[in-house]
Amino acid sequence: MDLVLTIVIDGLIYASWLFIVSLGLTLVFGVLKILNIAHGSVYAIGAYAAASLVALFASWGLAPWMSPVAMLLAAAGVAAILGPLLERGLLERFYGRDEVLLLLVTYALFLVLEDVTKLIWGVNPYYVSEPYSLFGNVAIGSLSFVGFDFALIVLAVVCGVLVWFCLNRTVAGKIVLAVIHNPEMSASMGVNVKWVNCAAFTIGVFLAALGGAFTAPMISVQPGLSVSVIIVSFAVVIIGGLGSIEGAAIGALIVGIARALSVHILPEVELFSIYVVMTAVLVFRPEGLFQSVKARQI
Numbered sequence: 001m002d003l004v005l006t007i008v009i010d011g012l013i014y015a016s017w018l019f020i021v022s023l024g025l026t027l028v029f030g031v032l033k034i035l036n037i038a039h040g041s042v043y044a045i046g047a048y049a050a051a052s053l054v055a056l057f058a059s060w061g062l063a064p065w066m067s068p069v070a071m072l073l074a075a076a077g078v079a080a081i082l083g084p085l086l087e088r089g090l091l092e093r094f095y096g097r098d099e100v101l102l103l104l105v106t107y108a109l110f111l112v113l114e115d116v117t118k119l120i121w122g123v124n125p126y127y128v129s130e131p132y133s134l135f136g137n138v139a140i141g142s143l144s145f146v147g148f149d150f151a152l153i154v155l156a157v158v159c160g161v162l163v164w165f166c167l168n169r170t171v172a173g174k175i176v177l178a179v180i181h182n183p184e185m186s187a188s189m190g191v192n193v194k195w196v197n198c199a200a201f202t203i204g205v206f207l208a209a210l211g212g213a214f215t216a217p218m219i220s221v222q223p224g225l226s227v228s229v230i231i232v233s234f235a236v237v238i239i240g241g242l243g244s245i246e247g248a249a250i251g252a253l254i255v256g257i258a259r260a261l262s263v264h265i266l267p268e269v270e271l272f273s274i275y276v277v278m279t280a281v282l283v284f285r286p287e288g289l290f291q292s293v294k295a296r297q298i
Contacts, residue, residue, distance in 0.1 A: 002143060007260045009140070013149045015256025016156035017215045021229060022236040022248045023163060024207030030180055030243035031200035033099070034091065037106040039208050040230025041113035042082060046209025047216040047225060048117060049074035051126040054216075058130060067131035068151075071213040078209035083202025091201070092194070110226070118223055125222035132217035152214055159207065164245050176200060180243075235278045241288025250289055254281075 025039050050071040057070045090109065094102050135147025167173035178186045179196045187193045212229075219225070236255050240247025255274050262273035269276075281289065 002141065003264060005140065005143060007257070007264050009143075009145060009149075010263070011253070011257035011260035012153055013256070014259055015252040016149075016153040017211050018232060018236060018255060019156045019249055019252035020159050020214075021208050021211035022233045022240075022252055023159060023245065024204035024211075025233050026237045026240070026243055026245065026248045027163065027207070028201055028204035029237070031176060032087075032091070032095070032197055034102050034106065035099075035234075035242075036204070037103065037230060038086070038109040038113055039204070039233065040226035041110050041117065042078065042205050042208040043212040043229045044117055044221075044226040045082070045113065046075050046078050046212030047219075047221045048121045048126060048212075049078050049209070050213035050216045051128040051221050052121070054128045054130060064130055064134055067128075067134060067217075068214075071131065071216070072210070075206055075209040075213040079202050079206035082209075083205040084198055086205070087198050087201040092197070095197075110230070114223070114226065117226075123223055125220040126216075127220060128216050130217070148217060155210075155214060159210070160245065160249055163203075163207075167245075232274060235274050238288060239278050239281045241290040244288070244290040247288055247290030 021043055028034055028036050053070040053074045054067050057066050094105055132148045135151050138145050138147050138150055167176060175191055176196055179193055183193050236251035237248055239254055240251030254277055258273045258277045262270040
C-alpha cells in the first residue's frame, strides 16, 4: 500500500510542474500555431532568474517566506522582457510561413538562448534550497513528504483553472478563442490580432518561466536543463493533443505516473517509459487524446 501511495504522489509531483510548462507550450501552439522549441530555454532562464533573485532577497535579510514572492517576480520579469521581445522582434516576421521554417526558427532561438544563459550565469550549477524547506514536511500514513512539493501541486491546479476560466468565461478569453478559430474574421471585426498574439505568447513564456522558477529549489540549476524539459513537454502535449488544456493536464498525469512507476518498480526503463507511453497513445490516437482532427481548440 505504501508503494502505491508513493508512486501516486511522486507522479502527481512530477506532473505538477510539467503541466505548468506544457500549459504554456500548448497555449502558444493553440493561438500562434507555433511548436516553440525555445520554450525549454525559457524554463531554464526562469529557474536561473529565480535562483538569483532568491539569493538576492536572502542577502538583503528578508524573511524566508519572501522566497516564493521572489520566484514569482522572477517568472514575471522573464515574461515581461522575453515575451514581447521574442514575439514582436522575431517570430512575428515568420507568421504565415511554412511550419517547418517556424520550427527551425524556434530551434535557432533555443540555441541562442542557451548561449545567452551561459554568458549571464556561467556554467557552474546554482542551488536555491531555502524555499524547499519553507513548508515543512507532510505526513501521509507512514510516509513523509516535503510540503513544498504539495504546494507545487496546488500551484499547477491554480494555473490550470485560471487559464481555463480566462479563456472560457471572460470577454478577453472569447476574443482569444475567436482569433484561434478565425484570425482573419476576427481582424475584420476590429480585434487587434497582433496584440492577442503577443499577449498569448507572453503568457506562455510566463508559464514556462514559472515552472522553472518553482522547480529551481528541487533541482540543480545548470546548463542542459532546458533540453530534457522541452522533450518531456513535447511528449505531454502530443499525448494530450496539441492546443488542448485538458489534454495537457491528462498528458502530464500520464507521464508523471508512468515515470513514477518505472522509477519505483523498474528503474532500468525510466528513460524510456515516457516514450513507450507516448507511442502507445499515438498508435490508437495519432492526433492525441483530446485533439479533434477537424478543428484545433484550446
